Amino acid sequence: MGGFKVTSWNIEWADRLVDALGQAGEPGLLAARRAEAIATEIRLIDPDILLVGEGPRGEARAAEFFARVAPGYRLVTRGDDGLYGIQGQQWLWFLLHERLQATARLLHLDRWVALTEAGSHGFFGGRNGARWPVAMPRLVKAVEPDGKATLSYDPAKMHEHYRTPQVLLVTIDGFRFELVGCHLKSKHIGMSPPKGILAPDGFAQHPEFVAKVVEARAKLSSEAANVRAYLDARFLEDANHAAIVAGDLNDGPGKERIERQFLLHDLVSNIQGDVFFATRFLNHALFDLADEQRWTARFRDSLDPGRRPEILLDHILFTQAFTGPDREGAAPFRAARNGGCVEHGAHHEANAVLPAALTTSDHRPVSMRFARRPPAAG
Numbered sequence: 001m002g003g004f005k006v007t008s009w010n011i012e013w014a015d016r017l018v019d020a021l022g023q024a025g026e027p028g029l030l031a032a033r034r035a036e037a038i039a040t041e042i043r044l045i046d047p048d049i050l051l052v053g054e055g056p057r058g059e060a061r062a063a064e065f066f067a068r069v070a071p072g073y074r075l076v077t078r079g080d081d082g083l084y085g086i087q088g089q090q091w092l093w094f095l096l097h098e099r100l101q102a103t104a105r106l107l108h109l110d111r112w113v114a115l116t117e118a119g120s121h122g123f124f125g126g127r128n129g130a131r132w133p134v135a136m137p138r139l140v141k142a143v144e145p146d147g148k149a150t151l152s153y154d155p156a157k158m159h160e161h162y163r164t165p166q167v168l169l170v171t172i173d174g175f176r177f178e179l180v181g182c183h184l185k186s187k188h189i190g191m192s193p194p195k196g197i198l199a200p201d202g203f204a205q206h207p208e209f210v211a212k213v214v215e216a217r218a219k220l221s222s223e224a225a226n227v228r229a230y231l232d233a234r235f236l237e238d239a240n241h242a243a244i245v246a247g248d249l250n251d252g253p254g255k256e257r258i259e260r261q262f263l264l265h266d267l268v269s270n271i272q273g274d275v276f277f278a279t280r281f282l283n284h285a286l287f288d289l290a291d292e293q294r295w296t297a298r299f300r301d302s303l304d305p306g307r308r309p310e311i312l313l314d315h316i317l318f319t320q321a322f323t324g325p326d327r328e329g330a331a332p333f334r335a336a337r338n339g340g341c342v343e344h345g346a347h348h349e350a351n352a353v354l355p356a357a358l359t360t361s362d363h364r365p366v367s368m369r370f371a372r373r374p375p376a377a378g
Contacts, residue, residue: 007047008246009365015056015089018065038360039069041350045343048100053183053248055093072098085109085164092166092181107167119233131160134222137211159219175332182247185220193302224270235280242321242331252312257304285316285340285368296364316368339369
């Protein structure tokens with residue numbers, strides 16, 4: 001085959017949509033309109049491999065939903081809902097178009113744990129299994145009634161993926177590669193920004209809020225580091241490891257007010273890797289996309305009101321095997337020049353017939369095309 005297209009799309013609470021489709025009257029009719037628009041958007045994008053975030057929970061509900069919105073696609077499953085390591089309603093799913101001449105299966109989570117342990121020199125995994133320690137801030141209430149609360153840190157607090165990344169093992173024409181699907185933790189803390197938080201001393205006056213936002217970012221960053229540990233372990237097994245990482249990372253390049261204030265790093269760099277080990281560095285699908293198009297969601301940040309509301313949450317990255325000149329160890333497919341995009345056009349067309357309160361998703365899909373390399377000379 002000449003190449004393939006990978007798309008990552010967070011469909012926004014698809015599990016709730018499955019429930020609504022079973023309702024009578026107007027709720028069911030509105031749900032049907034949204035499902036039809038989702039089907040239209042997938043048809044317009046026309047990916048060969050589709051990663052869905054916020055998909056329905058469990059294999060049975062997922063199969064029912066995708067039969068409706070993605071006809072012509074095969075859902076890759078494990079055969080047991082207990083083997084996904086996903087809590088709650090927002091599940092990760094891979095779908096392969098029937099035209100794609102490929103075989104695919106999902107990595108067992110035991111293998112994920114073993115490799116993250118190996119790639120982190122024992123920090124992840126080990127006796128803790130899929131859980132790991134993270135130093136998190138906590139508010140310590142004052143003993144005296146008129147005393148002030150103080151911030152402290154708990155270096156032994158444990159965390160785990162709420163949605164364990166799912167790894168699709170794909171073989172096309174004898175070429176094997178991996179697609180790591182992610183939906184990392186949200187930055188939401190279940191608490192609205194308190195009044196006066198934007199004042200110069202706002203953080204000092206609201207230590208509980210500060211503790212929560214920094215904790216959320218510590219958890220999120222640790223999940224990204226866990227994904228990177230898996231990749232590093234695979235590079236130790238295969239220096240030319242061919243992998244694509246995709247999904248909703250709940251962050252993008254650049255620093256928001258919290259990151260600037262507390263000198264925290266941006267999240268994507270955790271997964272991309274260290275430029276000092278360039279052969280292990282991941283490339284971004286949207287590298288050569290125009291700046292004004294490089295966003296997947298609109299969110300007005302009350303902590304950073306001057307910041308542009310268009311933000312990049314959804315990403316596709318890939319290892320060096322998919323780039324560069326034709327060489328020994330290079331994948332038979334390479335990232336196409338200008339092959340990455342945010343599917344603004346398909347999203348607009350699919351939603352054009354829906355009222356403002358009813359959209360396919362609050363996220364725009366992201367795609368990347370991979371083209372077959374030309375045959376070797378001679």
